[in-house]
Amino acid sequence: MKLHVVPNITELVSSSLLHQNILRFHRQPHRLAKCQYDIIGSDKIPEYQESVIDVDLRKKVRHEVIGKDTQACLTLWEFQTLVEACNKSKGFQDAILEFKLPEGFELVVEPWPYGGLDVGAENQRYFQGLCFAQDMNNKNADSNFYAYPLPIIPVMDAHKKEIVRIDRLATGGKGDSMTGQTHSERVLDHCQSAEYVPEMIAGGTRKDVKPINITQTEGPSFKVTDESLVEWQKWSFRVSFNPREGAVLHDVRYDGRSVLYRMSISEMTVPYGDARAPFHRKQAFDFGDGGAGNCANNLSLGCDCLGVIKYFNGVIVGSDGQPKVHPNVICLHEQDNGIGWKLVVQFIITLANYEYVFAYKLDTAGGITLEVRATGIVSVVNIYPGKTSDHGNVVSSGVLAQNHQHIFAARVDPAIDGHNNTVIYEESHGVPHNKKTNPNGNFYEIRKTTVNESSGLDANPIDHRVFKIVNPSKKNSHSGNPIGYKFSPLPTQKLLAAPGTLQAQRALFANHHVWVTKYQDDELYAAGRFTLQSQLEQGGVHDMAARKDNVEDEDLVLWNVFGLTHNPRVEDWPVMPVEIYQVQFKPSDFFERNPAIDFPSTKNQASVLVQNDCCSEKLYTS
């Protein structure tokens, strides 16, 4: 029996003791590394294990054999294995030949996780390949292959490294059979080129765009010391990076006062709504399945952020088990905010067709905004000419963009002037006209509800429901209210998959907009530690909440779930204009006044009027 070790340098494994004490005593905890590995043999199914090593003591401090009903997250080199298995599979290659690809077109296999595995197949580790053809007649590797979808999906058994099944995809439309309706010849004849590299498109690029530059001649107002300690406009925080979550903020303070212990994007799921098998297997968990940090872009100057930029590197694990520097995965820069300024910690991930830009934005008024921007290319399948579909929108000839959802979960571990916090929600309600409390009809009342046990809660914008994370032991000297931060969850649509079915069971976290749970070590992931091929969310927020822990005046964690039901429009093709989601955490009686009030009222000196030759300066009246 061989030991195949894949050490994974994740963030510090925290313990309750550390969690309580790090901030208080500023004592350096021992450095811990988590090793994730399979124990494999020629004739058995690999056994996935995890060990935690105290690097200072050079000692294993925890060891765990993971149950057989879960799958370790995918490694990116398994994707390469899928491509190789496709190349080796005669059945698959024969199927591709049937399509009679046009001259100069080449096959592209895009590896995907397999989605939720069917009951009874638990020990199998599968991957699926979405297939496209790329027009290589112009020899440009950036030519958009998504414009030529092939109606076939090869499925690989990752243990055998073999293609074990080839699914034929339906290519029909409204009124056509949901099964078996496929085409296997000249399926690309009706497809059209749809380049996304602007310089490759027919007609060329527009010529009248002049540069907008951000210049900071005196340098930035932020400072980075001790490798990860960022200080800016009374804010201070640590930034870290790990292969699963990407950029994480720690120990976020304003003017020395603690606001957050930790803030991260915890999970996202992208379930597809096309009812025709095997499309229900298109459901990625982009953080749990393969690691958002692993997919982080290496940012480069002048592409992603403007102005004076600080990049941070990360570390991931290579296929040889060695740590590998992942350069420029986080970008730090300042932005003018129209009124006030903000500091942006940003990372971008590319997951097959999609791109997500995640940002933590701290502003001069004490607010923290979590922003997700979705762009990239919508996931498409082949549809026959003249057809339309109930499962998506035809965005280009032969190309059906399937309806889907993106549902995100952020994890916020608050520390509002200390770890013992309480979540309350407030609503504003009209009051019936009455002589005693509402003699003139204009009164409305604020109703407050304390969340006393761990639970899932929902947005309610119609009653202006606002959640507040407060420190019940500390009162604002003016208002008498407990000091806190507030946020209004985005009232976005929840998961649409039918309750009890595979897609729904895997993403129980998507059933509420807000979860409040009691802090426990290692509970970082909204959909649980193991999402790859899961059949049920295990150890996710649903389970954490089900403990019905006391969360009043406690070390609690707040989870925020929001998302986008994405029924594609033609304009989403070939590259989707960015969709932006922002969740704003704002001080609410945390400070004794607007903390930005001491911001100098300097006039910007670099702005200029347009030149007369460009624009009339004459008075106009209309």
Added chain:
Amino acid sequence: MKLHVVPNITELVSSSLLHQNILRFHRQPHRLAKCQYDIIGSDKIPEYQESVIDVDLRKKVRHEVIGKDTQACLTLWEFQTLVEACNKSKGFQDAILEFKLPEGFELVVEPWPYGGLDVGAENQRYFQGLCFAQDMNNKNADSNFYAYPLPIIPVMDAHKKEIVRIDRLATGGKGDSMTGQTHSERVLDHCQSAEYVPEMIAGGTRKDVKPINITQTEGPSFKVTDESLVEWQKWSFRVSFNPREGAVLHDVRYDGRSVLYRMSISEMTVPYGDARAPFHRKQAFDFGDGGAGNCANNLSLGCDCLGVIKYFNGVIVGSDGQPKVHPNVICLHEQDNGIGWKLVVQFIITLANYEYVFAYKLDTAGGITLEVRATGIVSVVNIYPGKTSDHGNVVSSGVLAQNHQHIFAARVDPAIDGHNNTVIYEESHGVPHNKKTNPNGNFYEIRKTTVNESSGLDANPIDHRVFKIVNPSKKNSHSGNPIGYKFSPLPTQKLLAAPGTLQAQRALFANHHVWVTKYQDDELYAAGRFTLQSQLEQGGVHDMAARKDNVEDEDLVLWNVFGLTHNPRVEDWPVMPVEIYQVQFKPSDFFERNPAIDFPSTKNQASVLVQNDCCSEKLYTS
């Protein structure tokens, strides 16, 4: 009988004929001016009239005697009359003396509209004054007088130009009587200085802010010709300004294709929720009562917008009835949008304590965003030491910031490739698990509903309700769907005042998020033409919708209502951090692909890395 004429140069008065023909024939319509005036006499109540003059023909083409149950909008010089009346009123001056203002403090009277007038008082034209004291010991006219609220409101009869009543304000808190509970001596002793000019605050300004400059060395990408025609990145539109609505966009086109005929902010109401009389009279209609354009700021370089700026002037009417240039009331500039760019048409209004920044933002992906930012100073009243209140939040010693709402109405007159349009709304709904249409549980369906008669409709984010304005006669060649623009109304709280009471009756428009009405001439105002002292919304969207006009394949108007229930937090004092609301109109199968796809992928050349002395460049791992 004298004729006292106050001509008001508003925008072109459109007629159905013009509305239909201007775009088609590009024929210059005659120039029309609306004159608004009172006919006054020594012993009678002034009679308000309006005339429309054809300036080219020098002829009156319309004349209207306005009914006695409505009041003409206020003129800003009536505010000055209130201040003078206060100065002349012995009763009021005696009342102020009772307060025994501290040494060096001076009285400030802030004029407000009177809110809705009581039944039976219809012929009265009243104004009220909110009273504060300003600390002039440092001789600075910018010292924040809102920090010292006086519990008194003088009421002026505008016809008599006399103070006719002095209301004493409650200064109690929870448990205290709602009426009569007031204090009249040394009411400012417990109040504290709260300067908002940063240079005046104790402790001074922060010193570590370095400039962020926007430089456009090659100039802007936009072009302004013919005084008001703006062209930018395939967009073209006219911008105009009028005293009531401020900046308005007209004839908005992309690549020559019509998108909107006209877009404006139509109305906003700010009702206060303090149940104690006379606070129910704090309900402004900031567009209808006095005109947002009249209150527009004169913008100045380096203060409001960064980069290369084009300012537009407006024209308003002075107290002598003469037209008066209102310089730099609109700002036009480009902004980097993170991904893509946008063009911003912005104006800022100051209404007593509040400031609103309104912007129309056009982006390179064919989107139009309407943005409202609210900032300024929350409206406050005096509260006795140690008290808290159900009617607001104590934001500083002695200062109660009252709960209130801001409810905005935007008017969108669409012309999606022509005037005949239809509004539909789409929702996404889960489908029960069933063998026929949802065998795997992941399917969801899109349900479409056509709005066929004029009506009020609501946001429904939980079902992902999206409104589409389509041209039913034109289909997208890929999807087969009618071409259109979509938007998701913000699901903000509606008006909280008890139905049937004065505040609610005056703002029936605030009962729905979306109204669809049939276009009719002169229907520009969501709460009706006359809001000042109204007792009931008349001729507003509620009445327009009640006609039950056919709006399918018709020249329709879409109204969007959204707002903020603002229960102040301490951080809103002394200046409220900006609250931002955005409504986004996006092409939905209007184009044949993403219209931004031909944007060149140029790298920005001006961005730089931080210097080593500022930030560690070392690899960090955590």
